[in-house]
Amino acid sequence: MVWYFSFKILKMKFKTIFIYILLTFSLSVLGQQNYPKNYFQSPLDIPLFLSGTFGELRSNHFHAGIDIKTQASEGKRVLAAADGYVSRINVSTRGYGKAIYITHPNGLMTVYAHLQRFNEEIESFVRQHQKSRESFEVSLYPEAGKLPVKQGDVIAVSGNTGGSGGPHLHFEVRDQGGERPINPLQFNFDISDTQSPKLFRLKVYEIGPAGNIRGEKEIPIALDRDGIYKPGVRGKIVIHNSFAVGVQGYDHQNGSQNKNGIYRVAVVHEDSAYYSFQADGIRFDQSKYINAFIDYPEKINEGKTFYRLYEPPHYKLDAHPEKHNRGIIHVEKNGDYTITLEAKDFHGNKSTVKIPVEISCKDYEGDGLEGNIWNYNMSNAVSDQGIRASLAAYGLYENHAVDYAISPPCAGCIAPQFTIGSPDIPIHSSLMVAFERERIDNNYPRQQMVMVRHNGDGKWSSIGADDNSPIQLMSYSKSFGTFSIKVDSISPRITNLNFLDNQTFDKAKVIQVHVSDDFSGIDKYRATINGKWILMEYEPKRSMLFFTFDDTFSAGENVLHVTAWDVCGNKTEKTWTIIKN
16 A cells, blocks of 8 residues: 655745655555564574665665675574575575575565575585586576475575675565565564664755756755754755755664665655655566666766655656655745755664755756757667667666767777767666677687777776677677777686695695686686586686585596686686595
């Protein structure tokens, strides 16, 4: 059930606008459902301290769970939060790394990610499939009942695998068949939190007659006393009479100084919610709308993350219990007003700031866009001098001026530089960029060519080659920018780390091999002992392959052979003789 509030702002009787940015645990404001509050036990048997909260603002997505600290180390026991069965096991070098998915009788699912290793039964099941497929990376879906678990069973030990930035357990609860992560804090986990959120800056976005942002004002905020903030500047701030609001801040819990996300954000007028964000549940297919929810240009250009309470025309995030007029507040009469903001976290701790402003109507006309306009609800494309770019309809969140330029090749490039749009314009679907063969210096092997995007720091990064044919080299990009083509002719590097050729192993149990690539990146690898495939695990963060001795390694001389390929097909092979007593 969703409540919507309608306000006749043009007929305001009071000269004060109350805008509350609420981050609060409140069943009266929808979003939360009547879940069984004590159904799950803690997934760890150590005190719970969070390094990340649900709905936190991450790169290109909302955080889908909570990150639980594991005392800065790996190897903590991970427990099944409730009875159920293992319905999925994923082993990847990216993302969640090693992860377990458990389906429970009430239809909910729990996820345990970045694991170091599984328990003996699950580990044996996974290794059978890895060996049969001759692949470290696998995604498995055991039949219901194949791997049953009881609440409190040890299912794994914690680790730092995949895209993890340090040892911790990523824990999720999902509903809707696993498609919608929901906030685990709704299940009464024992987390101490008596600290108020911290606020740093307010932003006022001035809205023109076409309904898009025409100007903005950033207002610093200073702490006055506990939980009470005030403007960090003196004097009145003049703003346009149509505006929306954003705020920069974070929350943290007792015993942890991590800058965690905010639970609920709402604009409230005359004590009623006007436009809100609430981190109770966010579907995976809507998570990328974070790039329309945050102040994307501010994030890209200044590294600041604002909760922006303004909704562009293309926006489908079902995390707004209250919505009105896309978050745009219109005030008919000029004069003095006070903007009041409140911040509350999931546990009800509150911070408040009052901002005096002066409302003044500005003479904005049209949408202010000039140049080559790309419409958000249409497919858009450019083609010039054998270079093309296109973006599907609804690939933008709102209309933008998207200009392009073609310039001579850079040092090391074998095609012109193609600049399109600006990196601070967010896109929802990938941008297709293609260079026809006539625009590429073809004095190099075709398979070694790769498209590159300029990083803005003088360096180029590979974005691959989705179509590398005699006609064109085409790839997809997650952002606008400057593109060209380079050649990767350098093979990966393979180095033995903890052993020497013809070395005798007595007590060591693990073989470690360093594997890396200078540009396009490692694509695949293969390792054998005496010609038989072996399971070498790959940890990209450390550029390391490692093998734990098993019965594949027999007594006497053994030949270890490792091959690695990069994305452009360059290959390196190394062979060592290892003697085992």
